[in-house]
Amino acid sequence: MSAPHGIARRARWPGPRRLCAALGIVLGAACMRVAHAQVQASEVQVKAAFIYNFALFTTWPPDAMQADAPMVVCVTAEHPLQAALEKLTGKPVRGHRLEIRKLNDGTVAGCHVLVFDARAWTGVRVDPATPLLTVSEQPRSQRAAGAPDPMIVLALQDDRVVFDIDAMAARHARLQLSSQLLRLARSVQ
Template sequence: MNTPHGTVRRARRSGPRRLCAVLGAVLACVACMGATHAQMQASEVQVKAAFIYNFALFTNWPADVMQADAPMVVCVTAQHPLQAALEKLIGKPVRGHRLEIRKLNDSTVAGCHVLVFDARTPNGVRVDPAAPVLTVSDSPKSQRAAGNPEPMIALALHDDRVVFDIDAVAARQAHLQLSSQLLRLARTVQ
């Protein structure tokens, strides 16, 4: 008879321990998921800025456009939500060039290698389709305001993930060569 009581005692002791271990694991998972969700929301602009940096890394400009020792100039329209996040990338290397961020206060894109704009807001910026300027919008092409340039790459948020669509025809027209790796990662390529 001692045997069944001994078994019961061990089961009673291991039950609370097991319950505490399971509850601890569940609480740790919930805390981790909450922190990840908050981080995703807080860093959408940083993620988009990182995408733009990588777009520059995976794009080839004509040799006469990218002079040796000249900076890679990313122009961003005034009061753009990504401006502060892009400025944190100043000085980073891009294909042997130092990254420079320039705020556009007018419609002049001369000297820009990448133009970042909000397609939903009319901004008065004009880009010659044959100019070797990579145009990037942080909103889908379908939301483009009249008069805005046609983006070659359009960033979008889909299921809490940043995705992008590429207009490869527009890139070729501007004499830009987008890496096949970049094309494979795009949600759609036209």
Template sequence: MIRCFMAALLLPIGSAAAQTVQEYDLKAAFVYNFALFTDWPADTSYEGGTLNICVNPGSALRAPLIGMSDRSIRGRKIAVRSLAAGGNLRTCHVVFLDVADKERWATIKKGLGSGVLTIADDEEIDRDKVVIALSMDGNRVVFDIDTRAARQAGLVLSSKLLRLARMVR
């Protein structure tokens, strides 16, 4: 599994026409692998036996993530939920933030419980409590990890994941 993840790191994104589709499919694979290489606290609740990935309903990543709903992580089926600031965010295990969440991030993080893997895909989102920050480096997807934010969330990230990060703080 780690070999597939490493191979994804090395894949350049193709032509401009195919870039949008490939970029978000690739980022969805990153989100899946981030969750795969994360350990949640022992007291984490998995209602219905699902691992909930919460994402803005208008996010370009939503459709590729829904396409992964047939997969599971450690015996828990993936479920994609809407990231709504007024909704029940305490059921989220993974929160994916993008440009549409920039203004709402302060409100969203107040509603999150502990044990949430936060992933940002917008360079302008405040990095406070963001565990993993995705970005583009040329035509490649790269990521940075904030281990302090992971510890505060009660998460343990695999050393394999840490070795693949562009930067670990």
């Protein structure tokens, strides 16, 4: 015998509640992926803004930069912050316009800020006495052999971007970090 018409119909077409639940799960998963991508994008943008502000609150020695020269931020190849930093090109920094340069040849000559990945260090040599502000996302314990000690380490703590400063390394490089910057750091060594 065949089943009553209503039962066969339910088997072929899900009820409105089932359909709504299935759509809710699919849409919820899609929204979570979009929200996760937005959080990642905003983290990158926030870190790029921090680097810009590090440049604003750092004073280089007079012989480190000519009056009409750009402030050059060098970024190691394939660094996740590169695209976000490039959006800051041309912004003013202490009377200079910001220029972003991708390090391809391994030389930091002409750079004022170096943003690098300490785990995937490419072998660029950095003299600790060079007035070059070094910024990384990896602390000393995670850096590759030969990578320079970062003066500023960016980190994520409780969904907030924080940073630690090695003030001794900055002084050794003849850089003066603003007291405001030092107060905002999570830690200063």
